Amino acid sequence: MTPVPGLPVRGSRSGRPIMALLDLLGRRWCLRVLWELREAPGSFRSLQSRCDEVSPSVLNTRLAELRAARLLEVSEEGYRLTAEGRALGERLLQLSSWAEGWAVGLESAQAPAAGAEPGAIRRRRSPLKAGPANGG
Secondary structure (H helix, E strand, O other), X not given: OOOOOOOOEOOEOOXXXXXXXXXXXXXXXXXXXHHHOOOOOEOHHHHHHHOOOOOHHHHHHHHXXXXXXXXXXXXXXXXXXXXXXXXXXXXXXXXXXXXXXXXXXXXXXXXXXXXXXXXXXXXXXXXXXXXXXXXX
């Protein structure tokens, strides 16, 4: 069932919209599907391929949930982000940028206290940044 603001969701009974959104985005493959649709629409098969061969049942469920949440729609070209989906993507890029600074702060604060070597907190390249390693 797609998380809906105003109703209890995983991890929260408050019904707050942010909690419903976090429940949806935290589901397996959800963010990846949104990411893969950021630049171009895709058919079911192309999305399955772009998402490292996600199982058809999981992809079908995620697509249905994202459509119900009005973050994507079906067009003649296949699945594509709605205006709300694109707006969410822009905000996720901002969150990714914030997370990079947060990780640096954690690294500098934790390394001396834990006796770890500098660079102990390894940051992976953000899936929200374009680049060769991320398909962009």
